[in-house]
Amino acid sequence: MDLYKAMRCAPTTRRFTPDPVPSETLRRVLENARFAPSGGNRQGWRVVVVRDPELRVALRDLYLPGWRAYLESAGGAGVLADPQAFDAATVRRVQGADEYAERLHEVPVHLVVGVRLPDLAVTDASLPRQSIVGGASIYPFVQNILLALRAEGLGAAMTTLLVPAEADVKRLLGIPEEVALAAHIGVGYRADPWPTRLARKPVEEFAFSEHYGQPLA
Ligand SMILES: Cc1cc2nc3c(=O)[nH]c(=O)nc-3n(C[C@H](O)[C@H](O)[C@H](O)COP(=O)(O)O)c2cc1C
Numbered sequence: 092m093d094l095y096k097a098m099r100c101a102p103t104t105r106r107f108t109p110d111p112v113p114s115e116t117l118r119r120v121l122e123n124a125r126f127a128p129s130g131g132n133r134q135g136w137r138v139v140v141v142r143d144p145e146l147r148v149a150l151r152d153l154y155l156p157g158w159r160a161y162l163e164s165a166g167g168a169g170v171l172a173d174p175q176a177f178d179a180a181t182v183r184r185v186q187g188a189d190e191y192a193e194r195l196h197e198v199p200v201h202l203v204v205g206v207r208l209p210d211l212a213v214t215d216a217s218l219p220r221q222s223i224v225g226g227a228s229i230y231p232f233v234q235n236i237l238l239a240l241r242a243e244g245l246g247a248a249m250t251t252l253l254v255p256a257e258a259d260v261k262r263l264l265g266i267p268e269e270v271a272l273a274a275h276i277g278v279g280y281r282a283d284p285w286p287t288r289l290a291r292k293p294v295e296e297f298a299f300s301e302h303y304g305q306p307l308a
């Protein structure tokens with residue numbers, strides 16, 4: 092698949108067929124994703140590929156409390172309770188995400204992505220604001236996985252709601268102390284047709300020339 096096409100049409104997939112995902116395909120995805128950049132080329136990423144049905148149920152049980160708390164805090168619970176009061180796209184998104192959470196154990200493959208904390212150079216750690224730089228050495232790798240999965244014709248959903256349950260997830264999967272959880276990626280063959288166009292803002296809304304706010308030349 093052409094790279095730009097993959098970038099433009101890799102949506103979040105929340106409904107999957109039960110078809111198994113070949114191990115060779117997953118290996119190819121990881122084989123190519125590993126060329127992602129990372130600070131100092133330390134490549135601190137670690138991935139646990141989970142297919143075991145009992146482990147998938149356990150992961151769902153750890154995911155659901157975070158999802159339900161997020162639903163409440165972000166207003167999604169109100170959308171589910173009174174869908175008529177909201178626009179169709181919002182209702183579809185919230186219902187889709189809710190169904191994904193409730194049926195997480197049915198997703199054929201779960202990629203639990205972590206990063207070794209000693210491998211992170213967090214250059215904004217001393218700033219008086221929330222740090223974001225640590226993520227810069229793991230999320231390019233995650234995005235490579237998402238694009239590679241798309242190129243292989245596989246659907247994927249990247250989420251972070253398992254991260255608050257990190258201690259339990261690490262115990263469940265035997266992940267060592269120095270590895271922090273970064274993302275969960277549900278993987279499988281997409282049950283619905285691929286969308287032809289994703290809803291994204293135009294370049295003019297986020298890119299500027301020379302000074303912030305000045306229109307892009
Ligand atoms: C950091 C991050 C966290 C996300 N968390 C969730 C989540 O908890 N549940 C979910 O269903 N989708 C989650 N998503 C997927 C987003 O909802 C999705 O990327 C966005 O709505 C755009 O959808 P589209 O790619 O299908 O157009 C997350 C995506 C990112 C990058």
